[in-house]
Amino acid sequence: MPAFAAMVSHTKLTFDHLTSMSDLCRTIKDQFPDLTENLIRHNSLIASRFSLPHSAVKQFVLDPQTQSWICCIGNPRSASLPGQGQTLAANILRQYLDHGPSCITSLDAPFVVAIYDSVQHSFHLATDRVGLQHIYMATIDGATIFATSALAIAAITNPSFDKASLAHYFSIGHLLEDRTLFEGIKKIPDATWLTIDRTGLKTAKYWTPPHESRLMPPKLLASELSHTFTSLLDQRLDNAPVSIELTGGHDSRLNLVAALRCAKPFQGWTIAENNSAELAVINKLRQVVDFPHQVISPVKGLEDSFLSDLDQINTLTDGETNALNLIASLACNRQTNPQRLASISGMGGEILRGFYYITHMGIPNSSSSIYFDRIISLKMLPHIGFTPAIFSDFFPPDHHQLLRDSVRTYFDRTAGQNLFWRLDDFYFRARQQRFAGRSCSFNSYFYRTEIPFFANDIIDISYRAPWKLKKNSRLVRQAIELCNPALAAVDMLNGRPARPFHLTDTHKMIAYYARLTQKAFTRMRSHLLKTTSPAHDPVGIQALIRKKLCSPQLISDVLNYNTMSSAFLYDSKQFHQFLTQNAKADFPNLYQLGLILSFELTCRQLRRSSSRLNIAKFEPTAPVFSEQTVAANFK
Template sequence: MRGFVALSRAPGRQTGRQEPDPRVLACLDAPGGIRTEIDENGWVAVAADRADEAVPPLSGAFTVPLGRMARTRQGDVSPETLGGMIERREDLAALLPPFAALHRGGPGEPLAVAGDWLGFHQMFWWQGDGVAAVSTSARALAELAGEGLDARGLGVLGLVGWQIGDTTPFRSVRAIPPGAVAVLRGGEVTLERYPSDAAAPAPEQPPALDDAVAEMADILRAWQTGYMEDHPDTVIQLTGGHDSRILLAAVPDKLKAGMRALTLGEPSAPDVVIAARLAARYGMKHEVYRTDLQTDPTPERAWELTLQAARELECQASPLALAPLLVAEGALEQGHRLGGLGGEVARGFYYAGQAGAANTSAELVHRLARWRLFSNEAVEADAVDPEFLATARGETLAMLEGFFPAGDWLRATDDFYLWHRMHRWAGSHGTVAAVKRHYVNPMFDQRFVQLALAVAPDDKRDSLLLGRLMTRLDPGLAAIPLDSGLTPARLAHRTFGTRLAAKSVTARKAVRKVRQRVAGGRRPQLGAGGMSQLVLTHWRAHPEVVAGLRDLPQVRRDWLDGVLAGTRTAEPTTVAFLVNLLVASGKDHP
């Protein structure tokens, strides 16, 4: 299912929203049609992503999965079983993210919307006066609310490039938090949290590294064995990095032979070269999507894809990062796909340059914001109103200070990267994937993440934890260098040589970061640069498509005029922000 909108009114309340507005339903992007049910208490509308996808009747009891997958370590979960899990709230945390479902126990009963323990599958809520609504579309709720844009959410988007906490670009529209069931009844929405082990505080005494590695390996083996046996046609998206190789290592050797692997890139790219070597080792079927053989879309098509990406992301993250993937995925099979995104909290890549024995402070939060959060995807200062940017910086820094728990600083960064970066940034992109295919990542198992969080930060530095995990799962794979040149088997043991090699890689990254900051440059995501140039070409040929930006107070008109005239250019991160702003404001239709 692609999405839904549900609205509830207080008894006897007349709100002017007695039935779904076509503008609201248009936000659901429903190629398979929309089923609606209207009664005296409100209405619900559920969209089908495909013409052959059946939406159950919505007048009685029903359970509607909102993504392709609902699974625990024990196996796939049927809608009937899901309904009971949602009503009891028990075992919901055992479902692998991304997961979401819509449930009603019977006629007249409250509507419950359950999300996964990480809040990875993005959903949103809005509370008005005697009326409330929940949806997979923040834009749909913005249409219902009619309150316009949210300056704070736009500020976060302009500086970070994605949302944090529960912010959205729309006033009064908020993201449903991790591990929650949103219950809609009597014109009110209630967020009811369910227990999650991953959300528990880290133990005072961290587990022994080898004990944690042994349990984490067992978890991944259980997931991979069960999933591959149930779905032997599963494709693993294999790269030259650590995370996807760990997932491959957890597949039993007997199931690796003949397994399908997919890599995106040109033949000489490290990802393709290393993935081909790994596939040959086990007799896997390696499929390469040759990016060098693909014809670039026309500027007009690039603009259409970028707008589509902004809408599918609900203006929560960069559409220029998603648009190239929409091109690729349009040529790829949308079935069962293993992906490795999610190892961040197990390797603590963000520890680089951070003090190892410090407590959380405003100074450390601000330093991390300047060094990482505001440096990669921020809008160019020249493109936006200075007052907007100054206010955004102050408000976003204040928000960030509240998101880093007191105590150990490195554990606080773990907390932020899991509950904000993974929840909101990765989740925005992952939700798009989850409604198109079975998006499977066993490293989102809540116990696996809990163990990764519990391990002492020093045991995660320089990929010690992941190197040891890889070695335990498959020593042969661990002996093959990664795309960084580092070898997992060597990283598994902290010696002078491995420290020196890891520090060398970290130093090279730090030098690039320093150069980036000195030059005032941004780091657009893969493929965003080429798509941005095509979009700019279309803007200059058809300036009417962005005429709506001239009416928005956040944008400097003289800067925009210079870009359209070709006398100045725009960085991909700025183009991404402007596209989101155009779509969020509803000015994307000239």
């Protein structure tokens, strides 16, 4: 997880500014002691870049003629600019000096690029199209600060919690758009070019999504997708040793068939136990085409490090996700870390498969109406187990309306576009910017994250593709079959082939739709009888989590209301009753408990950081960011 911090002032940096910057960097180093720091300083700007041994770019790159510099955070790639790592960074800087902001339009996520232009006396920050690589900003003592960690900024600015953000976090499990958990700290959004110069602070969008195109024949579009995906994998497999995460679904199947088409070495890996259904799918694939593969146990060594792992996950994700939900990933990353420099993930593949379409099925495509409550109830709230009664008066009573207003505000900006295009855009820039972004930052601590579904060319295809072709994964299935017909014929975890059904698949079609009907019946029955079906637990991780949640150590150390740093958020009686009922019923509200645990760890980390920095307490309200706070005579 590479990190970055910078402070920009309209005048010469003062002693107080330098002290705050030192505290900010110290907080980041305390969070991640194995980071290597490089620092660069000017009269009105100071910046630090933190790297890991596997980081693609490890330090600032300086232009010898102008003394301008660039810092790349994340793992940027470019289809048009040559090189990787430091070489690519130097080429981006040269492109900027020659042509300006267009230097970053060809870069694939995840990245943040920081540039200091010594000729124009200006500072620039650019985020990737998705906003996967997170970077935040706030103000302190008249200066603007930037950092890849909102928690680190919060440790030196002492903000209050943002109540609307807490409502989002506990009701849907993640934040939306530029919100953070804190007042006065904002995430710099996706596809943003930010400039601070003598005229002040300005932001602009450097990319807008293309419109849906119905002119390209489906077969031609599927051919473009398969060819583009293969080219992307071919480039990413050069970072040997490379692993590919394999599951029983569409997205990892497309990664696999494209990688095999490249004929370059890679190591497949799957989080599973030997008797799991997912591993059975992988074994069938290896019977058709043999490839190296490793099975990773998600529970190996986890029981002894459960609490410390939760704390590390929460730190790596900046307190913005459910640490309990990622508990197996940390154990798996530790086991595979020495064996790979980079890992290719199927994250984000739903952009080609209509993630939110189910919320508007049966609504004519000509309609532009967005049914906010259906999106929230069908795709945002399920499985969270949100329980408003446990919260105190601090938690906003109008939490549902706050969430609805946020969703409405987002869709208001895409008014006039095709209905399903708007749903895809919401998935891509509202959900994935925060949800996938935090998974990305978590994994990048262990290896370089390669996410081909978020490459610019794939993003363009996903927006241009007609919604009917993306519905039910038709486009992805066709692309898989074009890459490798034999592997496309192997059934996925859901029991159907990874390609479109053929006329010879009658028996498979009958079995597949029978299973769908049975699942729908089971859900309806559970809803009517208000019962909860046992969670599917093929690798035993859920059983281990439930065991640890019942342990006296966790309850006394983390979930004891009388000693909790986050106790202000809960009603003591209702909170105790919630925990007791969950323990008796085998934790039906497991996801909500994970959010409670994660927020408690966030509050504890803030108290630890404040104590180390000699800040009295973590409570006062921070100044709300305003573009006018950057004065005109920046130099």
